[in-house]
Amino acid sequence: MSHSKVTMEVGNDGVAVITISNPPVNALAIPIIDGLKEKFAEATGRNDVKAIVLTGKGGRFSGGFDINVFTKVHGTGDVSVMPDVSVDLVTNAVEGSLLVCTSQALTGLLCYGSFKGTQRLPRLVGLSKAIEVMLSSKPIMSEEGKKLGLIDALVPSKELLKVSREWALDMAEGRKPWLRSLHRTDKIGSLSEAREVLRMARLQAKKTAPNLPQHQVCLDVIEEGIVHGGYSGVLKEAKVFKEIVLSDTSRGLVHVFLAQRATSKVPNVTDVGLKPRQVKKVAIIGGGLMGSGIATALIVNNIFVVLKEVNSEYLLKGIKTVEANVRGLANRGKMTKDKAEKALSMLKGVLDYSEFKDVDMVIEAVVENVALKQKIFSEIEKACPPHCILATNTSTIDLNLIGEKMNSQDRLIGAHFFSPAHLMPLLEIVRTQKTSPQIILDLMTVGKVIKKVPVVVGNCTGFAVNRTFFPYTQGSHLLVSLGVDAYRIDRVICNFGFPLGPFQLQDLAGYGVAFAVGQEYAKAFSDRIFKSPLLELLAKDGRNGKNNGKGYYIYEKGSKPKPDPSVLSIIEESRRLTNIMPGGKPISVTDREVLEMILFPVVNEACRVLDEGVVVRASDLDVASVLGMSFPSYRGGIVFWADMVGANHVYRSLKKWSEMYGSFYKPSKFLEERAMKGIPLSAPATSSASTKSRL
Template sequence: MGSGIATALLVSNISVVLKEVNPQFLQRGQKTIAGNLEGLVKRGSLTKDKMSKAISLLKGALDYSDFKDVDMVIEAVIEKVPLKQTIFADIEKICPPHCILATNTSTIDLNIVGEKTNSQDRIIGAHFFSPAHIMPLLEIVRTERTSPQAILDLITVGKMIKKVPVVVGNCTGFAVNRTFFPYGQAAHLLVSLGIDLFRIDRVISNFGMPMGPFQLQDVAGYGVALAVKDIYAAAFGTRNFHSGLVELMAKDGRQGKINGKGYYLYEKGAKPKPDPSVQHVIDEYRRQTKKMPGGKLVTLSDQDILEMVFFPVVNEACRVMDENMVIRAADLDIASVLGMGFPKYRGWPHLLG
């Protein structure tokens, strides 16, 4: 994610210091950024001259010595609270007083992330969506202590890098991921009831989503799902469905698109194909969950599947609005379309939901 964010900044002529923990990771990050830029050139959205200019604006670093003059830091490490807290405590000592301290966390409460800093007014969420240099949405997360100036500055940066900034409140999952966390959970519940996994994806894709929930999980990778699972369970325990499917997939050596094998098979230059060999994992998952009544498969229509997947999302969207996590319902509309790919011609969630 960090490489994608850096790419988005670089193509907008913003200088970037990319900090990593060792030379190998730094080289890999720089290589990923170069690949992102080359991809933009191939698509015709960036010239070779502008690519060269973008690369010249990138500087690699293995410590924070180059952070003494920066205007904004965006942390984009894995979803581990102690690590994020340590990073913010360290950079606060080096960065200038006006520097925005932003985190790209997709889930964790910002008050916890910034707990060990003395600059709570500068802590803000800058939640990009993957791939960050292509996806247009930027969720700007405010806490009760985030200064208005920090919010305005991040909105300005968002517009500079051609993102659509939406200001949201601070809660587990924020606006978009919180609204859609029941989306994947409902799909997992349906599989536990005996509904074919690939049928669920087809129904959701035919509805207008870019891909179904299981292909989306493959593309996103299982690491994020495993990292945030306990966070969602703690925050929404009474309406959280415990699914062990991702753990079983990982145990079976499947990592999704990352290693070419998840619910689908991924081969270079080819469209993803359903992997029939995943059935034994699904069978074990159903055996463990024991959700099928009398051990028999449940029969549902396509409309039933749609409603079981999306109605919990509508309910969560209502909670998000009731808790004032978004300023207006239309903000959640925009975020759902730009962040999750919800088909705008469906007119939901604001109009239909």
């Protein structure tokens, strides 16, 4: 069979150059692997071929394995569709190998276990470094790869093929040594040393990734190869991979990966022939935590920023925050110091609108006050050119309220960043019924330029992400009012996979934000909120979380947060005021029930968001929950996880709790209908539902 995406040319020097051509990243799809087998077999069967060079078209070798293959496995449960490459592409065809790269190359361990990465990498770079790379999935820069021994030579891109041919021929004709990485042991150390390294790695993996079985499996496979030899490790690698690829963890991670790709497709925006306009200069109004973070994200990606504040004191504080953000990135190795200085040169502070006359976009990032925002948008509409995008970073307020006094409401859009804005990867793009498709496309493009994942959502209080998760905080407060220990709740949520529990998260955000946002939700969703006096009591006690070092936890410099025993009396006072404990006694619940009583109301609100057409597709909400709210990615996102749990179980649990504890837990009609009919929550909306879309 001929495989047009894998070609071979044999030169007069006797070197066969096999080239992968599978744009855009030369992914190793099944047809590519079959083509490689065919070409390797052909090359080894020819008398005029002395050596083989494997490369990729367009200056890129391969960007990894085609993830779509996993969806076929997950859909059918049949692992036989995976290509079998547990032995070399052609048995005994490749007796030795060299890796030649350009200085811009990135190398990493392919997640696909059957390519022998678990056996070769430790033998090339040493056991400790190999484990670090495999468990973190971080790529190795070319210079580091050369020092470690992973890469044999670094050459300019123009000379890559020429040098590769020369080295391959030198190795074939004995002028360079044959390198058989699968049989090397010189970088492994003694067996006792290797086992100690693996023991420590297992303890670390258990601590940092307790819910990720692939980490422990990876270490088991590495140990198999060290104890019984590389070939034995290869066989075990192939066997366990076919087992773990069917796990819920695999399903969740693959779903999030593909769902993230899908966010770039927005009906009537990306499919109507529009071309994005270039955004070169952005004005930001407000230099607080969010404004300075957004400014940082823009300037480090070569977009000029004008930062406006109301007085010199606030402006200087905002500029210093941006400087600290940029230098922090440089100190952590995320950018060079030269690039950091260049980025800071693209920031200008102002106290009026004089610099707004030629900006391509304005992002308002002031406090959550409707009247103030209305005033600002009325002013900037006059100060900015007619093509300018007028964006607000509000996290909660209905955009129609903000734009009420504007004339050009087609330019109004939400650009909701998540804190810290220069680090968090999600950009929630909020459109109204009047927002121009061109404006939406332009902001999506800006999001990609500054390395965010843009998710387009409809307009409502809280939009998609914060609205879906408002029951998260309220559910945790309800449980505390029912007598459940707050610190236990944090532990349960962290054990599930969130980086922080709800109470530590409140401490981190500060209570002022929670008060402001809570008022908006109380107005919009009065039929299903739970109002707790706890935050108000904490504030009266002089607490504001991490901002002043006192909240549910005590925050001391250089130490981890510690539970504050003195909070317990405040919690007891809150319980007395709410007075909802049955018979005045704390309820008895398992850890699983604690988790479900907090997350099932979130699923319930997600159902309402889906029913109202606030998101394009259910998977957009999964991506947003992972990237914006730190929902564990290996669980696939909030809707995917709910489907794994089962809509019927979610519905029946909420119905039971609503009868016991009130309307906060009342199941939505969407959830009830899906549960009764056995339809997944993620299934596309019916035609009747789509007529009320907010998109």
